[in-house]
Amino acid sequence: MLIFTLRRLNLFIFTIFLLTLLSFSLSFLFPGDQLINISGQVNATPKQLIVLAEQYQTNNNIFQQYFAYISHLFHGDLGISMASQLSISTEIMSFLPATIELTLVALFIAMLFGIPIGFIAAINHRKATDNIILSISMIGYSIPVFWLGLLAILIFSIQLGWLPSAGQLSLLFEIEHVTGIQFIDILLSDSPYKWQAFQDASAHIFLPACVIALAPATIFVRLARTAMMDVLDSQYIRAAKAKGLSFKQIIYHHAIRNAMVHVIRDVGLQFANLVTIAMVTEVIFSWPGIGRWLIESIFQRDHTSIQGGLLVLSSFIFIVHIVIDFIYAALNPLARESRHGT
């Protein structure tokens, strides 16, 4: 297990290294001066520019420049935004938690519905249930998310008026910004209307999270269905049947666990997809997340923000990846050991 952890850590360090290399090279590839791209100081006086050049060691060779950039990163300095002239790291810290919250809730919803439905489809293989589930998941997968988001707002917010259409929380509630993750902040706050705020936040997150969750959920349905069918076809299930276990026992004790092993592995891969969908959805639902911020930066040609946002967002995806790998290892004893020759 220790070796497994060290390997993941190793992978993490190398991936982050490559990401920094990418974002560093972006400052050269973007149009404009490299120093301004990397620092974001658009209105710097020539004097300040000299100081900056000293800081980023632009006059030295490329390796020293890179190490200067890395040391800036380690000090939490991603430069300042070209558009707003605010520190990018503080901007990211204020926007990222909202995205973390939204994507994790969406992932949870997608898994909660997608995986069991896939299992049900596999158990009823070649029956009407299976076909219905498959065709619905196909339809769900092919709906474009921006259209679905608008449709959801139109139906549930405007026509029916059940759920709010934009934002993270109603302006009526005053919640102190501690962690940035709304639900935790609400629970931490000592406002007398804590539970009302909690309900309001739940109502706000429900619609965007569902919109994000739909496409990944349909993928999970298919993954879970294939995994379960493979497992049900396997030798140990036949052996378990011969042991005289009932169908329920076989499903609950053997099949689900083994099928989950296969599904969990792919959940990590789908997470990147989910974050992409979340970025679009954040724009539609005016969710104060990093996706919307990043898209706005792209429109404003804010090169420094794009570099920083890219770095942080991909690190987040990668961390989730690693966490899911650990869950996979917890479920699958085979993965925990270092295998030789592979």
Place this chain on the structure above:
Amino acid sequence: MNLLDIRNLSIVLKSATNPILAVDRVSLTMKEGEVRGLVGESGSGKSLLAQAIIGVLDDKWQVDADRFHWRGKDLMRLSIDERKAIISKDVAMIFQEPMACLDPTMTIGKQLTEAVDGEQLSGYFWQKNRQRKETAMTLLHKVGIKQHKICLKKYPHQLNDALCQRVMIAMALAKRPILLIADEPTTAMESTNQGQIFRLLASLNQLKNMSILLISHDLENVTHWTNTITVMYSGQFVEAGTTKHIFEQPFHPYTRALVDSSPKSNRGLPAKSRLMALPGSIPILQHLPIGCRLGPRCPRAQQECVIAPKVTNYHGHQFSCHFSLKDSY
């Protein structure tokens, strides 16, 4: 009284266009305490027959039989659930590739305790868990695993094939079965491990009077351990009798060929001469010959062979062939 009495069991692979008769009217009887070998080439339907007996074939297959008696009880008259209850109580099965038959994500201990029959335990529910563990331990001792503590904590991939097969046998023993069906229990195993497993099965047969149906493709290997042998070819019944008869005086040309092709009987051959073997190979399920399915490969085949021969009984030695070797001895 026969333990198991099956008459004319057929297994059909269902398909919309042309259903395939994979096993064609095979009969099998077993006495109590007997070790019977079921021998045939790969694809001769012997595993299918075993799986049909224990009832783990999925719904692609359709099983019919004229008679299916278990200890004098007619199982054909019972509902599927009742049949399953009786069979799973008294009959256990071990498979080839034991490692694939154990759940890879669960420890041996958990799987073994799961197999322990709750009815055998006495006491209240809070005592049952401990009793289950103790039963699992004694089961491991019975199959010759002494380091039970280590073994119970292991996952299947951490044990070797022979140990996995021992664990499978321990699981099978948990229900105290009367009949154990061993479906090629030692394929892909080293010969020392093979010997261990066979000796274990033999001792279980002698000490606990457990009947064993030993399925194998290797006639010579099986003869050491069995009292009687049934030979199948391409889903058809070939010959059944005591091991001695089958090995020394086979009546059916196919059994004759099997016996002749074994290395032991080829020992006297001069160097670089051809080994005895039937020409050709077993037909695939989509292109089965009519009548006796051995026909195209049989050295004694004649025109009558397009009609499947009836089973003939000669002093308890059954065979199905129009032109048997009975008179040649």
